[in-house]
Amino acid sequence: MLFNSLVFIGFITIVFLVYPRLHLRAQNIFLLIASYVFYGYWDWRFTFLLLTSTVVDFWVGRQLEVTERQRSRKFLLLISIAVNLGILGFFKYFNFFIESTSSLLTAIGLQANIPVLQIILPIGISFYTFKTLTYTIDIYRRQLTPTKDFISYALFTSFFPQILAGPIERAANLLPQIALPRQITRAHVLTGLNLIMLGFFKKVAIADTLAPIVAKVFLDPSAMTCGQLWSGVYAYTFQIYGDFSGYTDIARGLACVLGFKSMENFNAPYLSKSVTEFWRKWHISLSTWFLDYLYIPLGGNRLGKVRTYINLFITMLLCGLWHGAAWPFVIWGIIHGLYLIGHRIILKGKKAETSWPHTFSGWLICIVKIFITFHLVALAWVLFRSSTLDGALVYYMGLFSLQSLSGFSVPVLFAGILIITLDIAQTWIGNQTWIADMQKHAILRYTAAQFMLISVLAATIAHLETVTPFIYFQF
Amino acid sequence: MPNKLRKYVWLKRVILNAIVLSFALLWGEAFTVILLPQNVDSKMNILASDPVIGYIYMPNASTYEKGREYNALYRINSLGLRDREYGPKKDGVFRVLLLGDSFSVSHGLAIEDSLSRQMERALQEVADTQVGTSVKFEVINTAVGGYSPYNYWKAYLRWAPVFKPDLVLLGLSPDDYDSSNGELIYIIENGSRVASFREGHEPKKRGGNLVRNLRKWLSWNSDFYILLRNFFYYNELVGRLSTKFTPKSEARLNQLQQFMLPQPEIILEHWAKSFSYLEKLHESTSADNVELIIIPIPLKEEIDAAVFQRTLTACGLKLEQMDINQPLDQIAAFCRKRNIPLLDPRPAIKARNMEVPCYFVYDGHWIPEGIHTAVVSIAHQWSNLHLPPWNKISSREDAEIKYIGRTAAKYR
Numbered sequence: 061m062l063f064n065s066l067v068f069i070g071f072i073t074i075v076f077l078v079y080p081r082l083h084l085r086a087q088n089i090f091l092l093i094a095s096y097v098f099y100g101y102w103d104w105r106f107t108f109l110l111l112t113s114t115v116v117d118f119w120v121g122r123q124l125e126v127t128e129r130q131r132s133r134k135f136l137l138l139i140s141i142a143v144n145l146g147i148l149g150f151f152k153y154f155n156f157f158i159e160s161t162s163s164l165l166t167a168i169g170l171q172a173n174i175p176v177l178q179i180i181l182p183i184g185i186s187f188y189t190f191k192t193l194t195y196t197i198d199i200y201r202r203q204l205t206p207t208k209d210f211i212s213y214a215l216f217t218s219f220f221p222q223i224l225a226g227p228i229e230r231a232a233n234l235l236p237q238i239a240l241p242r243q244i245t246r247a248h249v250l251t252g253l254n255l256i257m258l259g260f261f262k263k264v265a266i267a268d269t270l271a272p273i274v275a276k277v278f279l280d281p282s283a284m285t286c287g288q289l290w291s292g293v294y295a296y297t298f299q300i301y302g303d304f305s306g307y308t309d310i311a312r313g314l315a316c317v318l319g320f321k322s323m324e325n326f327n328a329p330y331l332s333k334s335v336t337e338f339w340r341k342w343h344i345s346l347s348t349w350f351l352d353y354l355y356i357p358l359g360g361n362r363l364g365k366v367r368t369y370i371n372l373f374i375t376m377l378l379c380g381l382w383h384g385a386a387w388p389f390v391i392w393g394i395i396h397g398l399y400l401i402g403h404r405i406i407l408k409g410k411k412a413e414t415s416w417p418h419t420f421s422g423w424l425i426c427i428v429k430i431f432i433t434f435h436l437v438a439l440a441w442v443l444f445r446s447s448t449l450d451g452a453l454v455y456y457m458g459l460f461s462l463q464s465l466s467g468f469s470v471p472v473l474f475a476g477i478l479i480i481t482l483d484i485a486q487t488w489i490g491n492q493t494w495i496a497d498m499q500k501h502a503i504l505r506y507t508a509a510q511f512m513l514i515s516v517l518a519a520t521i522a523h524l525e526t527v528t529p530f531i532y533f534q535f
Numbered sequence: 536m537p538n539k540l541r542k543y544v545w546l547k548r549v550i551l552n553a554i555v556l557s558f559a560l561l562w563g564e565a566f567t568v569i570l571l572p573q574n575v576d577s578k579m580n581i582l583a584s585d586p587v588i589g590y591i592y593m594p595n596a597s598t599y600e601k602g603r604e605y606n607a608l609y610r611i612n613s614l615g616l617r618d619r620e621y622g623p624k625k626d627g628v629f630r631v632l633l634l635g636d637s638f639s640v641s642h643g644l645a646i647e648d649s650l651s652r653q654m655e656r657a658l659q660e661v662a663d664t665q666v667g668t669s670v671k672f673e674v675i676n677t678a679v680g681g682y683s684p685y686n687y688w689k690a691y692l693r694w695a696p697v698f699k700p701d702l703v704l705l706g707l708s709p710d711d712y713d714s715s716n717g718e719l720i721y722i723i724e725n726g727s728r729v730a731s732f733r734e735g736h737e738p739k740k741r742g743g744n745l746v747r748n749l750r751k752w753l754s755w756n757s758d759f760y761i762l763l764r765n766f767f768y769y770n771e772l773v774g775r776l777s778t779k780f781t782p783k784s785e786a787r788l789n790q791l792q793q794f795m796l797p798q799p800e801i802i803l804e805h806w807a808k809s810f811s812y813l814e815k816l817h818e819s820t821s822a823d824n825v826e827l828i829i830i831p832i833p834l835k836e837e838i839d840a841a842v843f844q845r846t847l848t849a850c851g852l853k854l855e856q857m858d859i860n861q862p863l864d865q866i867a868a869f870c871r872k873r874n875i876p877l878l879d880p881r882p883a884i885k886a887r888n889m890e891v892p893c894y895f896v897y898d899g900h901w902i903p904e905g906i907h908t909a910v911v912s913i914a915h916q917w918s919n920l921h922l923p924p925w926n927k928i929s930s931r932e933d934a935e936i937k938y939i940g941r942t943a944a945k946y947r
Contacts, residue, residue: 269570474569503551510559515566518759521766522571 061101063310064264064520071098072314079318084241088211091219091318098220099184106182109147110218116143117192118213121206124199133200140196148189151182156385184224186382190349192217195231197353204232212238221311221318225304227325227345234320242319247497254496255313258482261512263306265519266475270299273469278445281455287468289458295472296445297438298479301330304343309492324492328483330437333429335399336412338437346382350375368404373397383444388452392443399436564759573761576754577601579680580726583615587693588686589721590728591615591679603765604895605643614697618651618676624699629924631658631674632698634687634816635706638832638900639678648903650706650910651676657910661918670924678706681728683713684812691816695823702923703820705813708832709793709862712805713812765897791850793862794836810869817873826923828876830913831866835894835901838885876922883912 061068075094082090100107120140127133195216198204207213216234217223277284277292284292305326312322329342339347355375361368373394380393403412417426442459446452486492495505495512567573581596592611600607612620617640624630633639633651641649655674662670677694679686687705695703722730753760792802820827836843837859847854858864863879870877884893884905893905901909918925 265566265570471570503555507555507558510555511562514559514563518563518567518571518762521762522567524766 061098063307064260064268067101076317080244085211087242088215088238092211092215095215095218095220095223099218099223102183103180106185109151109182109185110188110223111214113144113147113189113192114214114217116140117196117217118207118210120196121199121213122208124196125206137196137200141193144189144193148185151180151185153381153385160387187226187228188217188223190228190346190382191222191231193353194228194349195235198231204235207235207239209239219315219320221314221320222322225307225311226343227308227311227323228349229323229345233323237320244317244319248319249317250496251493252313252316252318254493255309255316257313257495257509257512257516258492259306259309259311259313260516260520261306262302262309262479262482264523265512265515266479267299267302267306268523269519270295270302270472270475273472274299274445278451278455281451281458284458285464285467286458286462287465289455290465291467291469291472292455293438293442293459294476295469296441297330297434298472298476300441300444301326302475302479328487330434330480331430331483331487332433333414333426334403334412334433335396335436336403337414338433339396339400340414346379350379354378369401372400372404376400386447387449388443388446391449391452392440395440395443399440560759564757567758567762571758571762573758573765574601574603574606575756575758575761578727578755579609581609581611582679582723582726582728584721584723585615585693588679588682588689589719589731590723591693592617593726596726600643602643603761603897605898607643607645610646616675616677616694617646617649617679621673621675621698624673625671627669627671629670629672629702630698630700631655631672632691632694632700632703633674633676633678633706634682634690634703635678635832636682636708636711637678637680638708639706640676640680641906642680642900643895643898644903644906648906649676650678650906653903653906653910654704654913657907657914658917661914662924665918674704675700683711684809684816685713685719688812688816688819691819695819695825700825703816703825703827705816705827705829706832707813707829707866709834709837709866710790712793712802712809768897790836791846791852791857794857794859795852796856796858796861798861806865813869814873817875826876828878828917828922829866829870830878830880830909831863832901832909833881833884835899837863837881838888838893876920878913878916878920880909880912883908 061071071094075091079087079090096107096110099110117140120136123136124133127136195204195206195213199206207216212235215238216229216231219229219234222229273295274292277288277295281289281292308325312325315322323345325343325345327341327344329338332338332341355371358371358374359367360371363371374397376393376397377390378393379396380389380391383389383392417423439456439459442455443449443452446455485494489498491497495509498505577598577600579598579600581593581598582590583593583596585591592609592615594611594613594615596609596611598609600609609617612618614621631654633654635650639650641651646652651674655672658672658674662672675694675698677690679690682690684707687707691703694700718734719731720734721728722732750760754764792799793806795802817827836846843857843859844854847857863881867877869875884901887893887904887908891904892902893908894901
């Protein structure tokens with residue numbers, strides 16, 4: 061079920077009407093049923109995968125609590141990892157590895173006719189797999205006490221605002237909220253609605269409006285002028301941000317109205333002064349997952365320079381692979397790994413500057429840094445959007461041919477200004493939901509809300525016949 | 536707070552809300568113009584007065600006809616026709632003068648897709664496939680949107696001496712009837728028809744209604760308005776609902792009057808007036824020894840039963856109260872009486888429309904596919920009936936001229 065669909069409006073209306081009238085236990089059961097309906101609406105068969113993962117991890121969690129022997133605990137953790145990554149690997153990576161192996165064997169002159177499987181990637185599998193893994197790993201590390209209530213745990217894994225595209229919430233954050241009575245105040249509702257409105261603005265008014273421009277340019281980059289190709293890069297850069305952060309805002313807003321506090325997933329990433337900072341602000345729930353459960357266990361930066369670089373490289377390579385079972389994603393991950401290594405080399409052991417400057421020259425340098433970081437990230441998105449490496453290569457060659465800058469799209473620039481303005485407001489005010497939460501400037505906030513609503517209305521009507529799914533659903 | 540002041544607080548809120556709403560609407564307009572541009576309606580202020588017909592297109596004018604589904608270039612030639620430039624008639628050229636209204640001028644379509652060009656190509660194709668013929672067709676488009684039988688007759692008088700046609704082709708729609716007889720006078724201001732009246736009568740000026748004028752202005756200038764209008768009128772679900780709740784407008788009802796059983800007196804009168812002009816047209820062409828052919832151009836309702844049913848529902852009428860073939864029968868009866876060949880493209884368009892759309896979705900006019908289907912059918916009927924120039928290619932006596940349509944004794 062898509063957030064931007066008519067059926068979801070009906071679904072959420074029922075949820076909002078019924079949910080507040082129930083007591084805690086009934087609320088959890090109701091939300092669990094709603095979550096399974098939400099997830100199963102796309103294809104009910106995949107609810108069994110979700111249930112399998114839930115049952116296994118709940119059982120592993122319970123066993124880890126009562127098992128003291130380190131070897132047995134390790135074995136239990138391995139069961140959880142094997143089941144979860146096994147399901148993910150089979151559905152997401154099986155064909156990729158088969159095809160890659162076939163290509164490799166053919167390249168060295170061996171005939172390989174390994175059949176690929178006709179399988180569909182279950183929506184949101186990468187997100188809930190990583191989410192459930194945090195549960196067992198944290199219990200294994202003795203950082204979390206397992207829950208004894210299966211309903212609570214099942215709701216944690218399937219919580220409908222987060223199941224399709226995150227945020228990849230930590231068990232330590234969400235499970236206590238499920239277990240304790242939730243308060244739904246007027247402030248909760250207003251903040252939640254602010255987030256939902258913001259999310260729809262980013263998704264429908266920005267991302268969906270840019271989608272046709274992106275689709276046209278990436279369909280046949282060789283037929284585009286240099287100006288059109290640059291437009292395409294910027295359009296996709298803003299589209300993916302509007303799409304994904306829009307989804308996150310809607311998800312967080314829905315959770316907020318239901319009385320839950322979700323973790324932040326984006327914090328004005330395109331205002332980053334370095335790629336290192338970008339990864340602290342972009343898809344925060346994933347980047348911190350990789351930090352906590354991969355980079356640090358690999359040794360992080362504690363084992364010397366070279367080992368740090370290797371760890372960064374491995375982490376980003378796997379981060380790329382997490383996004384999709386295709387070589388462009390892998391290369392995208394590698395490029396970001398190289399960006400991070402490059403930044404570390406430039407820093408020479410110093411810490412990356414994250415605060416804002418106080419002098420004019422400081423601002424100038426800061427703007428240059430933001431400009432460079434933005435373009436490094438934007439150029440890497442070409443790989444992310446291209447379906448093949450050859451396609452990406454053609455795109456890059458066209459981009460840097462600098463033959464004709466005609467065809468540069470003004471709407472892309474306008475959409476970019478809008479989304480960056482939102483980020484600047486968020487950074488400046490220090491609060492994403494300033495329209496609802498701020499006490500001052502009522503007229504200004506009211507006007508901003510009207511502007512957003514009218515933009516969403518216009519864009520919704522304009523895109524009515526083409527509901528665009530969220531980009532991150534494919535991961 | 537004293538009551539007096541409280542009143543002002545309320546007023547202040549209203550004013551503030553109005554200001555914010557105005558800014559929001561302006562923002563909506565800017566947002567739509569930049570990110571979601573719409574095809575605003577075209578003004579098409581390219582009409583010019585003409586002493587014979589009343590009005591024609593402004594010579595050498597150029598503009599775009601824009602609507603939700605089209606954005607067509609109108610380039611007018613030096614004579615005031617939506618066509619190429621023509622010199623004196625050359626040997627071996629068979630000139631057809633096309634008379635008609637918006638269907639014939641091909642509303643919303645590029646000139647290459649227009650009825651005149653497609654007709655020309657279709658006739659040429661049929662002629663080229665016949666051995667021993669070297670005739671070259673020229674179909675001259677004299678049609679102008681809004682013309683009716685009075686204008687067709689006048690248009691013939693105006694253009695026949697200029698082009699010396701060998702044949703006149705009239706595209707006649709079932710809603711092409713005149714409400715007045717006698718010489719009409721048109722007032723053209725700033726390229727637009729603002730009034731028409733009979734000699735000795737007061738001109739009936741258009742406009743005057745503030746809301747209607749505002750809506751018209753918005754439809755010409757506001758992308759945001761067009762976006763909302765299209766949604767509320769044309770969206771599959773919302774459009775149907777809004778049609779249901781919109782009062783049955785006179786304009787909608789007028790569209791159906793010619794199909795009603797029995798046909799309203801007023802429509803019978805209008806047809807009688809129209810046929811009187813068509814008689815004059817026929818007399819003029821006969822005097823010049825030029826053959827007149829009539830093509831009854833079908834409305835979308837006549838082709839698509841679902842569209843007809845929707846219009847009926849919107850007007851609160853039932854199918855039993857209607858005869859969809861009634862106007863065609865009237866035209867056929869007239870043609871039979873005057874011995875004017877009538878080439879009906881309906882069966883071909885109906886069959887084609889089952890496979891691919893032949894009309895715009897929201898607009899009532901036909902699209903290139905509809906015209907193509909029509910002209911292919913017409914060109915074949917034309918040659919099969921040995922109408923000029925085929926009467927010279929093979930003997931006309933061999934051919935049996937068949938007029939289509941059912942017996943309509945009551946109109947004889």
